[in-house]
Amino acid sequence: MKKIAIIGGGISGLAAAFYLEKARRGGAQLDYQLFEASPRLGGTLYSEHHPDFLLELGADSFLTEKPWARDLAREAGIEDQIIGSNNAARQTYVLLGGQLRPLPPGLQFIVPASAEAQQSEFFSDAARAQFARERQLPPRSHPENEDESAASFVLRHFGEEVLENLAAPMLAGVYGGEPEQLSARAVMPKLVEAEALHGSLSRAFGTRPAAAQSQPIFSAFKGGMQQLVEAVTKQLRGDAIHLDRRVQSLSRESAGWKLVAGSSAGAFDAVILALPAYAAAQLLTEKNVTPSGARRGGRSRGATPWVE
Template sequence: MKRVAIVGGGVAGVTAAYELAQQARKGVPLQGVLFEASTRLGGIIETVHEGEFVIECGPDAWVTEKPWARELAEELGLADEVMPSNDATRKTYVLIDKKLQAMPDGMRMMVPADLDALDQSELFSAEAKRAYREEPGRAEELRAAAPEGDESVAEFVQRHFGDEVLEKIGAPLLSGVFGGDVTKLSVQAVMAPFVTMEREHGSLIDALRTRSVAASKNSVFTTLRSGMGTLVDRMIAAIPEDWIRLSAEVQFTSCGEEGWLVGTARGVERFDALMMTAPVDVACSLLQPIDAEMAPLMEMDASSAVVVGFGFPDAAKFSIPTGFGFLVPPGSDSLLLAATFVDQKFEHRVPQGGRLMRAFFGGKAAERLMRCGNDETAAVARMELARVLGPLPEPQVTVVRRWPRSLPLYAVGHLERMKKLDSRVRAFKGLWLLGNGYRGVGVPDLVRDARAAAREIAGE
C-alpha cells in the first residue's frame, strides 16, 4: 500500500486527495492523508449562503477557456450547476478622476478587438487612441523588438500601447488578478498567450482579430449556481473521512531511505510520497532543511487580499451602472483595488429585488485592514464604495474575509526559476510541489496540476 502525504488543504490539496481517492476506488493500492492546519478545507474558496444571498469569499468563477475546472464539475455531477457570466451586459469601469469610465466593448485585457468602439470611449485620450490605431501598422517592428527572454508586464504593454493604457487598464487589471506591481510581474508567466501573439503577429490587435468567432461567443467566466464552494464540498464528500486531518499543522518534513517523514503535534508518520500543496511560504520553510538550494527558488513576494461582501435587500434604493464592476488604478485616491456588481455579473446570487456587491482591497490597504476588526473593515469598505457610487443603504448581510499573502507575485524570470526548481524537485523521489506559487493562480490551473500529479503517483 503506497501512502501519500498531502500538506495543505486548499484547492490543490483537496483536488489531489480527491484524485487519489478516485484512483484507490479503481483498485490502485494507495492511501492519502491530507494535513490542514486550519479547521476547514478549500483555502480561499468559500461560499457563504445567507438570506438567499450567495456570497463568494474568494474567487467567484473560473476563466471559461481553461477546461479543467468545468471537466471536474461535470465529473462531480454538477453539470446542471455550471453557469456562464452575463456577458450580454458585460461592462467594466475604471475609476478615473473620481468618476467611473467604461472600458470599450470587445477588450481582451488591454487589447481592443473593435477599434470603432474604442473611438467612442471616453476612457482614453486622443493620444492613447492614436497609439492603439497605429499598433497594427507597427507589426513588423514590434515582432523584431520582442525580447528573447522575459520582461515585465509594464515594459510589454508600454511597447505596444504606451503609458496611459498601462496606467488605466493594464495595471488595475493585472493587480486585481495577481496582486502585484506590473513593473515586477513576469509577462511570460502571467500573459503567455499575448507573448505568443506578439511572436506570431507582432501586433496584438491583429492577432486578436484573427481569433475564431467561436471563441468570442463563449462567456468569459464560468461558475456554479450554488457557488464555488460546492466544487470543494463535492470533492471532500468523495475523500475517505479517515484521510482528512484538520487542525493538523505540519511542523517538519524530512526525506531519507525510509521515505518521507511528516511531523505534527500528534506525532511522526512515514509516507512513500509527499504532495506539498501548502502556501509557498509554508512550503519553502518545510523544505528548507531538506534541500538548501530549493528554498531560494521558492522565495517570492506575495500580496494579501481583503474581500468584503454586502447583500442589500432592495436594489431600488440605490442605482449602479450596468456591468460587472470597476477597477481602481494604482495611485488613485481610493483605497479600493476593485469592486464587483455580483448580481449583474451572475444570475441566482440574490433574493428577488436584491443587490450584492463585493469590495476588494490589496497591497498596503489590505495590509492595514488585516489589523482591523470586521466591523471597522466593513465600515471602510462601505465608505469607499459610497465615495464612488453615492450613498448606500444599510446592508442585510455583510461578509468579511482576510487572505494574508494569498497571491504570489510571479516576478520577471519566474518561468526560468520554476525550471530550476523542477529539476531540484525531481532529484527527490516522490515529491510534488502544487499550488498557486508555481504554474498558474487560477482554479483550473490548480485542478489540472493536482490531478496530473495524483495520476502520476497512482501510475508509478
C-alpha cells in the same frame, strides 16, 4: 503501498486527493493523507449563503476556456450545476481621478481589439496614436526560457497610459500584484503567444472569429464555488482528511519524507505541497530539502509567479 502526504486542503490539495482516490479505487497501491491547518476545507474558496444572495469570500468564478475546473466538476458529479457569466450584463469599471470609468466595448482583456475600442474617449490622443503604431508591429518570439514583466510587455505594445489605466488595475484585480513584478508568460500567456505569431496584438485579436468570443468568459456554480469543494470532498475517505493539522516541518529521510504536524510525525514516500508559495517556502527551508525554487518562493508574495 505508496504513502503520499498532501499538505493543504484548498482546491489544489482536494483535487490532488480526488485523483489519488480515483487511482486507489482503480487498484493503484497507494494511500494518501491530507493535512489542513484550518478547521475547514476549501482554502480561499468560501461561499456564504444569505437569504437573498450568495457572497463569495474568495474566488467567484473560473475562466470558461480553461478546462480543468469543469473536468473536476464533471468527475465529481456536479457539471449540471455550472452556470456561465452573463456577458450582456458585464461592465468593468476603473477608478480614474476619483471617478468610476466604464471600460470601452471591444477590449479583449487589455487589448483594444476593435476599432470602437481603439477610438474610444477612454484613451487620450497619444494612446490612440500608439494603437495605430502597434498595428504595425512584426511577429517577435522569445526563447522559451526568456521572460519579462507584464509591465514591460504592455509598455512595448501600448505605452504608459494603457499600463497605468488599464493593465495595472486589471492585473491587480486578478493577481493582487504589481505588473512590474508579474511574469508576462505566466499572467498573459495568450498575448505572448499572439505576439510571437502576429506581432501586433490588436491585429491578432481583432481578426478572431466572433464565435470564439461568444461563450461566457467566466463560469461558476449555482451553489457558489464551495459547491465544488463539497462535491470533491464527498468522494474522499473521511479518515484520510486531517483538519486543524498544520504541518510544521518536512524533512528528507533516506527513503522518503518525514512530516511533523502537531504532536504527531509520519513517514511518507511522496509529498504534494498544495500551498501558497510563502507557506511552501516555510516548509522548504530545512537544509535537507532543497528543491529548485524553494529560496525564490521564500521571497515571493503569493502563489502567483513573480519575475525577480
